[in-house]
Amino acid sequence: ASGAIKIVLPEEADLLEPCMATRSNIGRIIMENVSETLTELDVRGKKGVMPRLAEKWEQNADGSWRFHLRQGVKFSDGTVFDAKDVKHSFDRVMSDKITCEAKRYFGGMTITTNVVDDNTIDIKTQPVQPILPLLMSLVTIVPESTPMQFVREPVGTGPYKLTNWTPGQQIVLETREDYWGKKPSVTKATYLFRADPSVRAAMVQTGEADLSPSISQLDATNPKTDFSYLDSETVYLRIDHNIAPLNDVRVRKALNLAIDRQAFLGTLVPEGAVLATAIVPPTTLGWNPDVKQFPHDVAAAKKLLAEAKAAGVPVETPITIIARTANFPNVTEIMEAIQAQLQEAGFKVELKFVEVAEHETYYSKPFKEGRGPQLVAAMHDNSKGDPSFSMFFKYASKGTQSGFSDPKVDDLIQRASAAVGDERARLWSQLIAYLHDDVVADVLLFHMVGFARVSEKLDFKPTIATNSMLQLSEIGIR
Amino acid sequence: MLSFIRKRSVASLISLVGLIVMVFFLSRMTGDPASLFLPVEASAEMKQQFRELHGLNDPLLVQFGRYVGDVVTGDLGESYRKARPALDVVTEAFTWTLWLALITMSLVTSAAIVVGSLAAFRSGGFFDRIASMLSLIGASVPDFWLAIVAIVLFSVNLAWLPTSGTGSVLHWILPIGVLFVRPFGIIVQVVRGSMISALSSAYVKTARAKGVRSGPIIFIHALRNAMLPVITVIGDQAASLLNGAVVVETIFGFPGVGKLMIDSILQRDFNVVLAAILVTALAIFLMNLLIDLCYALLDPRIRH
């Protein structure tokens, strides 16, 4: 069957700019619906990077990548898709006349694009980028005529086009007649925006909407309509290793041992959440099943603390946990509980909640001079299937959110980023184990789950990517 | 009268300018929009580039000079986040808020005046006790609580009204109903207090001696005398609605200026903040002017 559906989202997109589609509130609406990418990551199976606008690709001898483009594809404005559009899309992302978010995935690289013919393009990066095909799943393709400034009416090759946008009220996508691929069963999707999770849940219940990709755990009570799914968000406490007593590995271990992660599951954190041993979720390349999370062992924590104290580490110094209000569900309660658990083990812990702008000043470099020992509670999102999107920022000496500097870590990151295939996976695994067991880089907590409410008339299972991308073509209508 | 309005407008204009100057500088001391616009993983160069593009790297005074120049030509700048003129964003949202505020305040005002006056007329009586109790509860109930309960009751359980959104007349009922409660509670209390004094004055005796019915005695003789503090409070409540009924807008998905203002403050979208304040301040100044005219209309002794 086919028909129109309504989707209610927590946050309105303030832009529908294709090059900003990696931002979840924008991507959820246009990514692969309006704007397509050359490649696509399979999040339902294990197929890895799959073709989309590119039919196939290979690496040239000089390390650059050649993409063979699909033919007979038209943009929604009627123009034909070819290699020049890909080049233009890249130029736009990298341009300094416009601040495209996708640019951040190409940090530290110089990119040259070379149009071979209408259907072939070479992309060369310096240094060589082994996961360029994966990165291409983040670059939305726009027609060559797109100006070098943010557009509010995205033109793409996707199965849908934007037909109505009333800011503050709704965004409507409708199917295109001339789409190159399979016709989806959803003919029209109306996006609505409600900030309150219980309202979103109620809307699906009353039939005012058909799908709400995120509702509150508390409202997810109906097994027929409510599904939990592992989203790609990982909650952790970033440790600032530069300040005593956190510069002592015993203290960092003690922090980890003091927290009863298991007790959170099914209480403050949804049952289905996974205890984290890495900053990236288990579906990521190189995720290391051998790394075991720290047990909850207050006695051991106390012992480590005592040792550290004996060695002259100022363990009495109050440590501040800095968290962001409304960062994720139950953040206040979870942080209060963690505070209590740390105190139980003998830490002196203070708790400080700040709004988003202030949180940012604690989380990212440059860190404030004269700060005390701090744990910054944060949530990190990586649904891209490769750890490189996380590791550099969070752990490399130059990473903006990195709380320490370790030459071995730097080296591993560099090598893994340059490697391909099994080697790449092995190096990432090694890094993950090293960070967790030896450096004790941070206090990893949970890979969170989200809850979606799906009307019974829809055939849809949310995936790990649902947070940042919601492909309408994957939704079936019963 | 006209010269009063003229003088008042000039004075208001000056304070409007003061307000904008103040907001301009103060808001820019509260953090960097670049790090909020871009994800935490964005590189320093990207942030730098963002600042460059939006002129945030220049010294504050230069930025201010540019802003003034633009404003003089009627350009309130672009929203960083929405890539469209800030003024458009704001006027769009403000229209909704204005309607919401207008409808709510007219309902609240008429209802609160009637209930408060009747309560005062038999102060200490049964109706008074009930009205006082309810209005006080109304004034102290958290609005989000009320909003959620209303949705659960009227939309989910009874399925009488849509949960949220805009579109039909039905969509307005819950938001207005929820917004109604607190101002109603407050204004009833103020009307009641003020009316008790007015009803014990000598001119009310005169009216009774003329054989005037209770209705006109309350609503014509006493009420007008009791209105001074009441319209002040009405103004205050209206101003807080014009500044945005944040909770209600958020929960009911009402695209008003309150949510817009909160979001842009939290995201440091300065141009939108400034434009929003400009528009709402203009509305509030106008309203205060109206209130001051009302004082003079209501009480001839203040008129000179």
Added chain:
Amino acid sequence: MGRMLLADKFALVAALFLVVMVILALVGPAWLGEEAVRQNLRGRNLAPFDWSRGWIWCMGADALGRPLFARIIVATQNTLMVAAGAVVLSAAIGTFLGLMAGFSSPRISQIIMRLADVIMSFPSLLIAVIVLYLLGSSIVNLMVVLSITRIPVYLRTTRAEVLEIRERMFVQAARVMGASSNRILFRHILPIVFPTLTTLATLDFAYVMLAESALSFLGIGIQPPDITWGLMISQGRQYLTNAWWLSFWPGLAIILTTLSLNLLSNWLRIALDPVQRWRLEMKEPANG
């Protein structure tokens, strides 16, 4: 005064309630401070009226399994401090400026009134963000923020009334006697405006407690582990449909406090008004 309070049973109860609240505010943190923070994740969202676990659990437990009863009592101190501080501060400043605006030269009056306009159209959230960002978040700063935003109501109300009252004959009579402007303002005009102001102030008490909760929710108000009733309400918000008691009890505390203050202010209004005072002084009931 005491006898007049006895005469109004409602006001008496209200006064007693407030006295109890003040006592709790003073001793609460010392008395139940420990219990209020002891967590028990397995006993989370315990329903109220479960008498098997002891009186402290009578109101149920919050999301971390802490007894709500203890938390409400411990929160009394901060709540009352912020609310009373903000209300008293704004009422005092607003009234003073309002008296000035109503009584002094047109120019000063204009300046004050336009200042009020400015504050009124300054979104309170922005004031909060600015003050708390620049000065850091603390109870005193929060009090300052909340009081700044409430000044215009008192200011405008006072001024409007002064404009009318100063035309009354007894004000002129006082002037003829040589009374200074101060004396006229504070001895003759203020007492007449006062009842209206107390009504406003009591209502503002509720307003401030709720505004504080909204700020906490946005991340710029009081934050855990400090507690206030407003914060408890905003924390209970997401459990509204599942565990109503989380925000119900603190809400009830706010309502009861406002109610008591209001009953007391209504009583005060009568007690201070010679024309009405007989209601409280009369020994036998009226037959009217």
Added chain:
Amino acid sequence: MAEHLLDVRNLSVEFYTASGVVKAVRNISYHLDRGETLAILGESGSGKSVSSAAIMNLIDMPPGRITSGEIFLDGEDLLTMRPDERREVNGKRIAMIFQDPLSHLNPVYTVGWQIREAMTTHGLPKDAADAQAIRLLGRVGIPDPQAAMDKYPHQFSGGQRQRVMIAMALALRPDLLIADEPTTALDVTVQADVLALLKELQREIGMGVLIITHDLGVVAEIADRVVVMEKGALVESGTVREVYKNPKHPYTRRLIAAAPGKGVMHEGETQGEVLLSVRDVCKNYGAFQALKGVSFDLMAGQTLAIVGESGSGKSTLARVLLRLDEPDSGQAIWKGRDLFQLSPREIYRLRRDLQMVFQDPTQSLNPRMTVFQLVSEAWVIHPDILPRAKWRERVAELLQQVGLSPDHMRRYPHQFSGGQRQRIAIARALALEPRLIICDEAVSALDVSVQAQVIELLDKLRRQTGISFIFIAHDLPVVRDFADQVMVMQKGRIVELGGVRQIFEAPREPYTQALLAASLDPDPDVQAAHRARRA
């Protein structure tokens, strides 16, 4: 027995106060027939207003309480009527003129609106009511009635307000008119007009008039019968002639003996130093000229009476001299300085020496202060006058001097009768021991016995301390007894200024002559002769 129009039987009224129950009216009975005028005479505070308020059902209950009695209007008991029946009676069949016109007029509505309402409430169409209202305003002597309709109470002089009240009461031609001191604020010519109007209506429609007054002249002029009240009780009743010629009760006798206008006139000394010299004072309200160049001199220890038409600018002159209103031009030299040029600091010092008793006593007393606070406020402001320890004693003394009792100290203004309030205002002015007191109708609300007592007190003070008075009054006999100089005003100008003897015995200007001719005599026979002469 034919039914009386109004029949009050055994009426008693009490008030609850902090200091116990006040028995304001004790068991009084009287009756009134159609076309008849009954005057209630009596001491101020004796319950006259309260008993009439009982007829109108206007006593606040509680704190007031009618403890016994019946009030019949045409045989129907007013006290047991349903509220809606009462409403039909009030205004239509019984109308009332209140003692205190400013506070009884709604300050926020035009007088036209208020008069019209009296009629539209009882079913008259609006335009008919308008026409009638304008006619009535004209009848009571308001200049330019058409324009007056759109003015607010505060824009009228005291006497004009009272006339507005009268017009309002007469609007529906009631069967019974209760007039509480209807002419106290009126100058004698207007008073004569108003009384004539009442009589005319009485003739036309057989209206019964219950008039409360302390002016024996008014009684002689208009009343058929009279009852006398003292301390809440009815002490004497009879026809006017009987009571005047042959009073039985000692209080009545005292009252009649105290009637003013029989004493020796002052010699109008014009020597002595000039205390205040007023030159060419002008004052405009918008386009309206309230004062058009007023000049006079006042000697120390002298009493200058200002008489004249109501609305002629007397109160305005007083307000201007006290700097309550700023004059548009002119000078007032006081101790060598121009009053109008003084700085605020200097005005403060001036205030001690220059005091005023306002025309409207209710409004000039702060309702939230006790009598003690009201009187002692003078010493709070000017602390050098009296040490705090002596305040209580001195307040008691002052209250006694103006004929109140010391235990009134703890009461609030609303608990007093109109005349009592006026005496509080006088006591307050005296507390400052000033050099000049401007009395704006200061004794007009007092019954003659108290009036005599107060005048005597003022006169004694004048002789002993050399204090001066500007004495604004309508009551010519009082002026005759008290003043040294008399100034006659009309339409913002001084018509005539001279010694009291000259003015009363040889008035030069026609207006002065008309004024004197309209003056009423307390003796009913004399007054009857006057009437006959006029007719």
